[in-house]
Amino acid sequence: MSDTHSGHESSGHQSSTALSPLADPGLPPHVYRRADTEPRAAKKAERQVAILFALSAVSTVAFVASFVGIEKDAFIFIPLFGSTQAQQLALGMTLALSLFLIGAGAVHWAKTLMPDHEVIQDRHELRSSDEDRQGVIEVFREGAEAAGLGRRSLIKRTLLGSMGLVTLTPILLLRDLGPLPGKQLETTNWEAGRRLVTDPDGKPLKASDIQVGAVAHILPEMPEGSELTLNDMVKDPVILVRLRPEDFNLPADRKDWVHEGIIAFSKICSHMGCAVGLYEQQTHHLLCPCHQSTFDVETGAQVIFGPAARPLPQLAITVDSEGYLIAKQGFTEPVGPSFWERSS
Amino acid sequence: MKKILRHRRHPIAHFLVLGIALLAIGFGYTLLSPSNAAVATNARSQVVEEGRQIFLKGCSSCHGINAEGASDAPTLLGVGAASVDFQVGTGRMPLANTGVQAMRKKPVYNAEETAALAAYVASLSTGPAIPNAAQLNYERDGNIAEGGELFRTNCAMCHNYAGQGGALTQGKYAPSLMGVEVKTMYEAMLTGPQSMPVFGDRAITPQQKLSMIKFLKGIEAEKGQGGFSLGKVGPVTEGLVAWVLGLGLLIGVSVWLGAKSK
Incomplete structure (x- = not known):
């Protein structure tokens, strides 16, 4: 088998040498432009380029004129775009035009009048000549000798030492990117007994303040003297929704996480951490505006559409002795999107 | 009459006249006021009745004869006058067709009829007022x-x-x-x-x-502080303009740059 194969190959070689190779077709004949042959066409092209440049100059003058001449509080109405400040519009348009016309003139000039003959330039060899290479080595050697690198060993050693040390500085600079987040991503300010207050005015809510069909945007009430930091604000927000109690279809262990039809979920999307704020009252769906993940409130924010992989964490709620809504316990899982060390 | 007028300068006469006048006003008020209240109640119930008539003609086929709701329309018990004023006053109700959402359009009922409908629905059950x-x-x-x-x-x-x-x-x-x-x-x-x-x-x-x-x-x-707001809807229109107009312009320029002049 292999014999016939090699035999076949060699016969192929023989036949290819018998064929004559394709001759180099060379460059196609040069096509002359009208401006190359007719002086009138060249003159016309020259005028066109000059007009483009002149228009650019006019536009620049108009730019200055609109800066000086148009009142800052003058507004004009443009169909489809609405009312807009006249001066800013004029400045932008004239500047864009004057820059564009310079470019257009230059391109038109190059295309019609500048020489367009194809020119062949061969690549030069990359390797330098032997004399040049020898010369460079010589220059280095002489320099090192003149500086006395070989003799002044104190200088050589201190230089090497200082250069070695300076390489350590980036380690400290990189360390400043820390500290590591630790358990921060897994914890929130929610804990048993913490009151639910409205965002942004910090008003505690009673169950009777939330009607069926209502939502409220909620933050934890912070103890006297401490405030929510920006890091807290991306973990703690909760959305409160009230349904009729018979609308729910919750797992058995979550039935008492709801108070009189009021249910609370983390507002931070389990996909990418956007605020899941869109609530459709009729369908009982919560919707994330970033990637359209849709959560069904009736079943405990199970994902029914979109890229989110987990339901929104639910916050168990109840009321305190004064009737205000409080958290029954903290979140039982980390809120927000997945992260590397996420435990669940 | 003369006998009475003869006593007009009597010290008690002033008090007597005042007393008679007060009594007359008092009686007059008690006689007239209940009838006024009755008129007002009557007018209100008339508006409610008018609203009921409009409701039966225009709304009850979906919302039920007693506004109790049906499979494709919610109950109107407890929605209040404010809800009726919103839905009917902006033309969202009555629905032109059953789409996913009732859209704002030219109202079918005028202000008076809308008020009557609102009064009727508010009379059924308590809810937010206008x-x-x-x-x-x-x-x-x-x-x-x-x-x-x-x-x-x-x-x-x-x-x-x-x-x-x-x-x-x-x-x-x-x-x-x-x-x-x-x-x-x-x-x-x-x-x-x-x-x-x-x-x-x-x-x-x-x-x-x-x-x-x-x-x-x-x-x-x-007012727009310069430039085009592109509808103020954020990245969607901005992206559309950048990709279609901006990129289109760049493609046009590159075609022009590459084309050989005649």
Whole structure:
């Protein structure tokens, strides 16, 4: 088998040498432009380029004129775009035009009048000549000798030492990117007994303040003297929704996480951490505006559409002795999107 | 008569005349007032009756003879006059066709008929009433900074940070709030029409509602500070313009650059 194969190959070689190779077709004949042959066409092209440049100059003058001449509080109405400040519009348009016309003139000039003959330039060899290479080595050697690198060993050693040390500085600079987040991503300010207050005015809510069909945007009430930091604000927000109690279809262990039809979920999307704020009252769906993940409130924010992989964490709620809504316990899982060390 | 007039300068005469006059007024009032009240009640029940007639003709085929609701229309018990005023006053109800969402259109009923319908529905069960002009004085009672903060927390995710409206699921959408009447916006927050949740007076106080309205009216009056706002809807139109116009222009220029001149 292999014999016939090699035999076949060699016969192929023989036949290819018998064929004559394709001759180099060379460059196609040069096509002359009208401006190359007719002086009138060249003159016309020259005028066109000059007009483009002149228009650019006019536009620049108009730019200055609109800066000086148009009142800052003058507004004009443009169909489809609405009312807009006249001066800013004029400045932008004239500047864009004057820059564009310079470019257009230059391109038109190059295309019609500048020489367009194809020119062949061969690549030069990359390797330098032997004399040049020898010369460079010589220059280095002489320099090192003149500086006395070989003799002044104190200088050589201190230089090497200082250069070695300076390489350590980036380690400290990189360390400043820390500290590591630790358990921060897994914890929130929610804990048993913490009151639910409205965002942004910090008003505690009673169950009777939330009607069926209502939502409220909620933050934890912070103890006297401490405030929510920006890091807290991306973990703690909760959305409160009230349904009729018979609308729910919750797992058995979550039935008492709801108070009189009021249910609370983390507002931070389990996909990418956007605020899941869109609530459709009729369908009982919560919707994330970033990637359209849709959560069904009736079943405990199970994902029914979109890229989110987990339901929104639910916050168990109840009321305190004064009737205000409080958290029954903290979140039982980390809120927000997945992260590397996420435990669940 | 002369006998009486002869005593007109008697010391008691003044008191006597005063007493008789007071008694006359008192009797006159008791005689007239109940009939007045009866007239007013009568007028109100007449409006309610008028509303009931309109309801039976125009609404009951979906919402039921007693507004109890049916498979494709919710009950109207407890929705209140504000809800009727919002839905009918903006033309959303009666529905032109059964789409995913009732859209704003030219109202079918005039102001009087709408008021009658609202009175009828309000007479069935308690619900939020139509706010009066004194309750809607947002210029006086609203705080534009507070309104902006509340709007961004409670409304911006659906209605867009500049109140331009936005998309929901399955073709539903949150309408633009530009050019919407103060009363309509107030009633919408109060009643939570269609997909919109309710923002009751105890979670968002009336004063806070007016603050948000003042903020929206502020945006509405704001003029574009240069450049095109592209509808203020954010990255969608900006991307469209950049990709279609910007890239189109660049492609056009590169074709021109590469073409050989004749």
